[in-house]
Amino acid sequence: MSNRSRLANEAWESLLTAHATLVKRFAADDVWRGVSMREYDVLYALAKCREPLRLAELNDYVVLSQPALSRLVDRLVERGLVDRTRDPRDGRGVRLSLTDAGRDEQRWVGGRHAVSVARALTAELTDDELRTLKEIGAKLAARTRND
Structure with a gap:
């Protein structure tokens, strides 16, 4: 393995470890008020989008398999947080908002x-490090979506 490949894998491992550590920390916070972090991820994704999304589109924004996301959306619909409407462009399709x-x-x-x-x-990063982290995350996300 080349030095560059080794460095890339070490960077990836560091990113995953940081993510897991932070998710555990945030999960322990007393902010979730009856929604799980995964449910909040769906609410957040829908809040950020300008128009209702199809389930496959929503799946681009959350880290869940399509069947698991479908079940989670069903629960959010039952609780009155998410609405399903017919897709005006495709009568067979459903859009979620x-x-x-749910917005509240x-x-x-x-x-x-x-x-x-x-x-x-x-608490851990300087302003310059925060900007760099933001730029790196945006670069990786944009590149991945374009592949």
Whole structure:
């Protein structure tokens, strides 16, 4: 294995370890108010999108298999947080969006979660490091979506 390949794998391992550590820390926070972190991920993804999404489109934003995401969305629909509507461009398709209650829940949890994220990252990283991390994450995400 070349030095560059070894470095790439070490960077990947470091990224995964940091992610796992932070997720455990955030999961322990008292901010979730009846939604799981995975459910919040779906609410957040829907809140960030300008228009309702098909399930396959939503799957691009969350780390779940399509069957698991489908079951999770079913639970959010049953709880009145997500709405299913017919796709106007394809009568067989369904689009997903937040209900007013879902938007309120996402904002409430999201505001508290954002404080926790900021506290965790600013305790460890300088402003320059935060900017670099943001740029690297955006670069990797953009490259992956274009492949």
